[in-house]
Amino acid sequence: MTEPPPITVPAGIPALEASTPAPVAALPELLVITGMSGAGRTRAAAVLEDLDWYVVDNLPAQLLTQLAGMMSAGPGGVHKLAAVVDVRGREFFADLVNVLDALREAGLGYRLLFLDASDAVLVQRFEAVRRPHPLQAGRRILDGIADERALLSGIRERADAVIDTTTLNVHDLAREVRLAVGGGDDDDDLKINVLSFGFKYGIPLDADHVVDVRFLANPYWITELRHLTGRDEPVRDYVLGLPGARLFVDRYVEALEPVLAGYLHEDKRYATLAVGCTGGKHRSVAVAEALAGALRERGRRVVVTHRDLGRE
Structure with missing residues (x-):
C-alpha cells in the first residue's frame, strides 16, 4: 500500500486527541461514508x-x-463535508485504513458511517437494476459480495454508526441517515x-396544491384599490373582510395539517402551496400572506413568494 500524503490541518479546525471522537454538532464536520455496494450509499449521499x-x-x-483541506470554519468555507469512499475505487480503496489513521494522527476529527444489508437483499437489489457487483468480475453476485465483506470487515469495526438497510425503504433510510449525522430540528x-x-x-408547474380564490370579490373593480396590491393594508382588509375569506383560511390550514404531517412521514421536505386569482395582484396576494401567517402560528417554516406581482 502507498503511504498517504502528509496532512495539514486547515486553519479554524480544532485539533483532537487521537482517542477523542469528533463532536457530533461541531463545525466543520468531516463524514466518511462507506459500506456494502447496494446498501444505499448513493441515497445516503x-x-x-x-x-x-x-x-x-x-x-x-x-x-x-486533500478534501479535508477544503474545510474551513470561516463563513465562506465548507463546513459540512461528506465523502463516499468504497470498493469502486478498486486498488485505491485499499489505502482507506492508512488514510483514516493519518487523519487521526493529524488531529483532524471525522466520523465514519457504514451502510450494510443482508446478502439476500443485496442480491435482489443488483438483480433488480441488472448491474454487476463491482467485484463480481464475471462470477456470481454472491462471490462479489463475499469478497467485499472480507475487504470491509476491518472498516466496519471502526464505524461510528452502522445502518442496516435490509428492511428499510428509501424514506426509512433517509431518517436513519439524519439521525446518524445528528440533524437538528430545522433539518426535520x-x-x-x-x-x-x-x-x-398559467398555473405554477411546481405546485403541490393549487387554491383558487376567485370566489372572492375582485378589488380590481374598486377604483381606490385598483392600483394597490394585496400587500397593502386597504386591499388586505377588504379581501379578508369579505364573507367566507377568513373562514376559508382557517379551514384550509386545518385541512392541511394531516397532509403536511404525511409529507414528513414520506420524507418530502418541501411543499409549494399556490394561491391563484385572475391577475395575481390582489386576492391571491392577500390570501397567501394570511395563509402563511396562520401556518407560522402553528410552528411551520414558511416563505411567501408573489410570482406575478408587478406584472401589467
Whole structure:
C-alpha cells in the first residue's frame, strides 16, 4: 500500500486527541461514508446534500487528505463535508485504513458511517437494476459480495454508526441517515412556500396544491384599490373582510395539517402551496400572506413568494 500524503490541518479546525471522537454538532464536520455496494450509499449521499452537506461520491481514499483541506470554519468555507469512499475505487480503496489513521494522527476529527444489508437483499437489489457487483468480475453476485465483506470487515469495526438497510425503504433510510449525522430540528422541518399567482399567466408547474380564490370579490373593480396590491393594508382588509375569506383560511390550514404531517412521514421536505386569482395582484396576494401567517402560528417554516406581482 502507498503511504498517504502528509496532512495539514486547515486553519479554524480544532485539533483532537487521537482517542477523542469528533463532536457530533461541531463545525466543520468531516463524514466518511462507506459500506456494502447496494446498501444505499448513493441515497445516503443524496440525503446529506439535501441537508446542505458538500458531498463527493466515489472518492479515491488518498484524496481524502486533500478534501479535508477544503474545510474551513470561516463563513465562506465548507463546513459540512461528506465523502463516499468504497470498493469502486478498486486498488485505491485499499489505502482507506492508512488514510483514516493519518487523519487521526493529524488531529483532524471525522466520523465514519457504514451502510450494510443482508446478502439476500443485496442480491435482489443488483438483480433488480441488472448491474454487476463491482467485484463480481464475471462470477456470481454472491462471490462479489463475499469478497467485499472480507475487504470491509476491518472498516466496519471502526464505524461510528452502522445502518442496516435490509428492511428499510428509501424514506426509512433517509431518517436513519439524519439521525446518524445528528440533524437538528430545522433539518426535520417541512419547508413550505406559499406562492401567489395569476391564472391568466398559467398555473405554477411546481405546485403541490393549487387554491383558487376567485370566489372572492375582485378589488380590481374598486377604483381606490385598483392600483394597490394585496400587500397593502386597504386591499388586505377588504379581501379578508369579505364573507367566507377568513373562514376559508382557517379551514384550509386545518385541512392541511394531516397532509403536511404525511409529507414528513414520506420524507418530502418541501411543499409549494399556490394561491391563484385572475391577475395575481390582489386576492391571491392577500390570501397567501394570511395563509402563511396562520401556518407560522402553528410552528411551520414558511416563505411567501408573489410570482406575478408587478406584472401589467
